[in-house]
Amino acid sequence: MYAFDFDRPATLDAALAALQDEDAQALGGGQTLIPTLKQRLAQPSKLVSLTAIPELSGVRADDGALTIGAATTHAAVAEQAAGSYPALACLAAQIGDPAVRNRGTIGGSLANNDPSACYPAAALASGATIVTNARQIAADDYFQGMFATALDEGEIITEVRFPLPEKAAYMKFEQPASRFALVGVFVAKYPDGVRVAVTGASEEGVFRWTEAEAALSADFSPEAIAGLSVPSDDMIGDLHGTPDYRAHLVGVMTARAVRDAV
Amino acid sequence: MTKVSMTVNGRPVSGEVEGRTLLVQFLREGLGLTGTHVGCDTSQCGACVVHVDGRAVKSCTMFAQEAEGAEVVTIEGMANADGSLSVIQQAFQDHHGLQCGFCTPGMVMSAAALLADNPHPSEAEIRAYLEGNICRCTGYHNIVKAIMAASGQDVSAIAAE
Ligand SMILES: Cc1cc2nc3c(=O)[nH]c(=O)nc-3n(C[C@H](O)[C@H](O)[C@H](O)COP(=O)(O)OP(=O)(O)OC[C@H]3O[C@@H](n4cnc5c(N)ncnc54)[C@H](O)[C@@H]3O)c2cc1C
Ligand code: FES
Ligand code: FES
Secondary structure (H helix, E strand, O other): OOOOEEEOOOOHHHHHHHOOOOOEEEEOOOOOHHHHHHOOOOOOOEEEEOOOOHHHOOEEEEOOEEEEEOOOEHHHHHHHOOOOOHHHHHHHHOOOOHHHHHHOEHHHHHHHOOOOOOHHHHHHHOOOEEEEOOOEEEHHHHEOOOOOEOOOOOOOEEEEEEEOOOEEEEEEEEOOOOOOEEEEEEEEEEOOEEEEEEEOOEOOOOEEOHHHHHHHHHOOOHHHHOOOOOOOOOEOOEOOEOHHHHHHHHHHHHHHHHHHOO | OEEEEEEEOOEEEEEEEOOOOEHHHHHHHHOOOOOOOOOOOOOOOOOOEEEEOOEEEEHHHOEHHHHOOOEEEOHHHOOOOOOOOOHHHHHHHHOOOOOOOOOHHHHHHHHHHHHHHOOOOOHHHHHHHHHHOOOOOOOOHHHHHHHHHHOOOOOOOOOOO
16 A cells, blocks of 8 residues: 555544545545555545544434435444335345445445445435535436446535335345345335336446336336346456346346345 | 554553554554454455454454554454453364464454354354355364354254265
């Protein structure tokens, strides 16, 4: 790692002030950023840890929505969202391994927008709102391709608001070495329709499968999507799976998510 | 350099660290507690697992300054007060849960975190919890057996493989 200064402020205002410095960067749980720093792929002048700021941590349910502070760990979401949004808690409980879940945060995961990460699928399928220090961003506008988001330089996520669905489930086909999603599908059923978001599969990052959404909004059953498939043109191909294999998995995991939705 | 203070194995400690100093470096190089191992240094293997405020974390993927004021427990803090092995450590010995021993500090710390949360885990729960702890030698079977035994469960039901 290149050398950098380290700051661990106790308030959001102090963190935002510290992030004004040129090349300062936010640090969530460090489960992505620390390995990146070790490879010398990033050279911040200063890291500003967000994990000692009480207002950025915690889970609360109100008005048909679940709001999660950006610095809330995956383990805390797995525990605290289990009653209000079981599918989301279940997703958090499947990220990486226990030690990763004890440090990694939802804000870090959404800011990073890894094409194989789990939370982007939940946020997009739930029509979540990404709240930052400056504005509120609809999930549909937030994800902008592999590792790309609508966040501006120095802008930080403060919380994420998930409208609570009638039913939902996340089905992850795990890539066994990394434990990220080879393909993950989050299905959420709302009174005004069903949303389906797919992670791990596309070169463009997380995406909505609108054809399946229409079919499932008319008939919420695995059979409703039996004849549908996604084109494999934009799918990721690597040693873990071909584009065709990933496209096939999208259908399989969507059907399983519909079957198990709670 | 910045001063950092924390409690390690019940003892208040402090030292001077850089921003980039990892918790594992502070433990091993700063405090001489070399029981915590670095296997991969890429957040994959779990050899470096310690407890921070009661939670298992990979100490190669946390900065020393993030543990400011925290209660840290390492493998050196696991033995009983009289120096004898703890129940989990003894079970690893009795059930041959280690061969070269390199992964063992992390395995024992993960096992202790699991049993604190879930005192009677099933075999499947133990295997799932150890996803982030890689062992090059044992094939995991005897590690799972040791943890079952440490939780007071019958291990004869686990098929020998
Ligand atoms: C072994 C292993 C297995 C994993 N498996 C999975 C998996 O199965 N599924 C999955 O989804 N993920 C997985 N991950 C990734 C993990 O979930 C990370 O925790 C997550 O991607 C990043 O979150 P973090 O809090 O650690 O962020 P950090 O590493 O601290 O930061 C990541 C990036 O986000 C920025 N950032 C952090 N917080 C904010 C914020 N509030 N606002 C704006 N920017 C911010 C940082 O500047 C940095 O650029 C795995 C990681 C490891 C090491
Ligand atoms: S050394 Fe920390 S996970 Fe391998
Ligand atoms: S005993 Fe050798 S790595 Fe586990």
